[in-house]
Amino acid sequence: MSDKPELAVRNKILGLLLRDARESTGRTLRECGDLLGISSAGYARYEQGIKAISLPELETLAVFFRVPLSHFWDGELLRNQKTGLDQDTKAVIGLRQKIIGAKIRKARTDKGWSQFEMSDKLGIASSRLRKYELGKRPVPLAELEFVAEVLELPLSHFMTEVGPVRDALADQQDRESFSGLPDDIQAFVSDDTNAPYVRLAMKLADMPTQRLRQIAEDLLEITL
Numbered sequence: 409m410s411d412k413p414e415l416a417v418r419n420k421i422l423g424l425l426l427r428d429a430r431e432s433t434g435r436t437l438r439e440c441g442d443l444l445g446i447s448s449a450g451y452a453r454y455e456q457g458i459k460a461i462s463l464p465e466l467e468t469l470a471v472f473f474r475v476p477l478s479h480f481w482d483g484e485l486l487r488n489q490k491t492g493l494d495q496d497t498k499a500v501i502g503l504r505q506k507i508i509g510a511k512i513r514k515a516r517t518d519k520g521w522s523q524f525e526m527s528d529k530l531g532i533a534s535s536r537l538r539k540y541e542l543g544k545r546p547v548p549l550a551e552l553e554f555v556a557e558v559l560e561l562p563l564s565h566f567m568t569e570v571g572p573v574r575d576a577l578a579d580q581q582d583r584e585s586f587s588g589l590p591d592d593i594q595a596f597v598s599d600d601t602n603a604p605y606v607r608l609a610m611k612l613a614d615m616p617t618q619r620l621r622q623i624a625e626d627l628l629e630i631t632l
Contacts, residue, residue: 415460415548415550415551415554416457418549418550418553419457419458419459419460419461419548419550420457421457422454422457422460422461422466422480422549422550423454423455423456423457423458424455424457425479425480426454426455426461426469426480427455429469429470429473429475429479429480430455430473432473433472433473433474433475435472435473436448437449437451437452437455440469440472443468443469443472444465444468444469444498444501445498445501460548460549460550460551461548461549462501462505462546462547462548462549462552463504463508463547463549463552463566463567464500464501464502464504464505464508464546465501465546466480466549467504467567468500468501477567480549501546502543505543505544505545505546505547506542506543507543508540508543508547508552508566509540509541509542509543509544509547510541510543511565511566512537512540512541512547512555512559512566513541515559515561515565516541516559519559523537523538523541526558529558530551530554530555530558532551540555552566
């Protein structure tokens with residue numbers, strides 16, 4: 409399957425987007441290689457599209473580059489930001505590989521397919537699929553997209569939901585949402601003396617509409 413022309417093209421596109429994200433954030437090949445626990449030459453092979461990158465590695469780089477994962481599908485660029493991933497990235501990537509492998513295995517068994525049947529549908533050796541499912545071999549992203557298609561699942565099914573990578577991504581998204589607010593609101597929220605008002609607003613936001621209407625009527629009676 410890895411020899412299919414469409415996979416080679418996809419890897420080339422991913423490589424260009426990786427390079428685009430790295431250069432836009434001022435990162436070096438050595439930094440990226442060190443982050444993933446590989447040599448700078450090994451990382452360069454990802455950008456050249458010679459070697460296929462795995463989803464856990466791509467998730468880690470997305471945090472490092474401070475870009476959303478969607479960048480690697482739509483090419484959207486973001487401003488330079490410092491990395492928010494202060495974890496043992498090699499261990500995180502290894503854990504993610506095992507989780508992805510377990511999800512592939514569960515989806516396969518849910519369909520009642522043997523490893524041989526699944527590998528035949530994917531066009532790969534059953535021994536290779538076994539390594540994927542055990543997390544002993546990273547699944548190249550282009551292949552994972554095809555695996556998801558064969559299993560009739562969205563790629564998001566294999567994306568991280570919890571853990572340090574997800575926490576860092578969520579933290580990034582929170583900051584981006586905050587930075588999108590008007591300057592006066594950012595200044596108000598950032599002022600510690602306004603904390604009681606912010607907490608009050610949060611409580612009011614959680615109240616049922618009927619209760620809010622009653623409070624408004626009570627306030628109106630007091631002011632008249």
